Amino acid sequence: MEAASFVTKPDDRLPRYQQLRDDLVSRIAAGEWALEEAIATEAELGQFYNVSTGTVRKAIDLLVADGVLTRSQGKGTFIRRPRFDSSLFRFFRFKSRDGEPVRPTARVLKREVVKPGDEIRSTLRMKASEKAIHLSRVRLIEGQAVLSEEIWLPRARFEPLATLPLGDFEDLLYPLYERLCRQIVASATEILKVEQATSDDASLLNVAVGSPVIQVHRVASDFAGTPFEWRSTRGAATTFQYQVEIR
Template identity: 50%
Template sequence: MDIYMKTRKLRADERLPLYQRLREEIQARISSGEWKPDTPIPTEAELTQEYGVAVGTVRKAVDTLVSDGLLQRNQGRGTFVRRPDFESSFLRFFRQTNAAGERIIPEGQVLERRTIVPPEYVSIALGLSAQAEAVYLKRIRRIEGVPMLCEDIWLPYARFHALADIPLQAFGNLLYPFYEQECGQMIAAARESLRVSCADQQTASALEIPQGSPVVIIDRVAQGYDHSPLEYRRSRGGASTFHYQIDIS
């Protein structure tokens, strides 16, 4: 990895502590795609030389990013940009197994894609103006042909316009790597909320369950490495496949 010969200036607010300014600089470089998920960032020695700061300052900045889940230390290999495992969320909540009882990730299929002005609650969550457009995706997820989840997904058009003309069959089974590949947008974190409701006609048809059946609804707002909201996703699954477990000690 190259060591810069010139000292790079920290661009963050000079009123902030030095380690926090360095932290924001590292985060900005991750957000821009300069340092990608699953790849190592420069060593402490390299960052010390590059920014002209003490090694303790570098270590503290990196420590905060590790605590926040953006970076991950791998013993003997270095510090890497962390790629979160978002699929584990659904594996926690839904019994996703095949006929042999093995837990598997459902196959996803995008059924519909439109450019629309999203509902108000979606616009607010994504930080969009009232008339700003979003790319809308309607998606179904199946296990061995059986529908498990139906999803409504909204993405800010300004960041995801490249998806507006891509053939539906080109969308992969996992959307987050696809966002990164086609739009350069990397998902770093997400917040989810759960509630229980009854299946309306559209949901019942998609999940092949009786109308009025109980369903679990998971609303997710996913963010980039710069904390900007990038995706609003509403997933619905039959309550009969839902389970919740927590270990308390």
């Protein structure tokens, strides 16, 4: 029997379904299938890799659990993009005057194209000479600033954003990244900390200097795992809540 058509050389010590999983990740990262379009069917994959459909299913199960794929009975298996809309809602509870949850709008206050500091440069794996795009935004609910954001992007990947008129930036940046720069966020890591409001925070967010502020620090990466966005979001701690289930 033949070892079948792996795109990348598999690790033979691993079970077949793990090898298969890894190979599928490679093919997804390589862009073999369009975002949110169906990948090859289980039967096709079974034939392609010369394994039974049960083994294909197990590999796909892993990727579904990882949030990389979603299945849809009768339709197919699809590449899933992470749902960042809910991300801020995980940490901050924003409500309009009538109590309905709302998504804040956004306004870019400042953009500059400069050499970043060491932390950002190393996080984004940039060369020493490379410049970055730095955005300062506020996010508002009913005209009231509730979050302030600092965003850093490597210029090479995001050139179109260096010249886009500030008024053309939309509330959500990730669709913009996709459309204008063909950069797709596949995953992210967020770290929460509590700080005390600086005078900048105080004037932007309309809170007292020294009052508690939540800082959410996010690093977003592409399907290959390369980080390409550094973001820091600050908001008044009074709007913060977070819930965890332990089992």
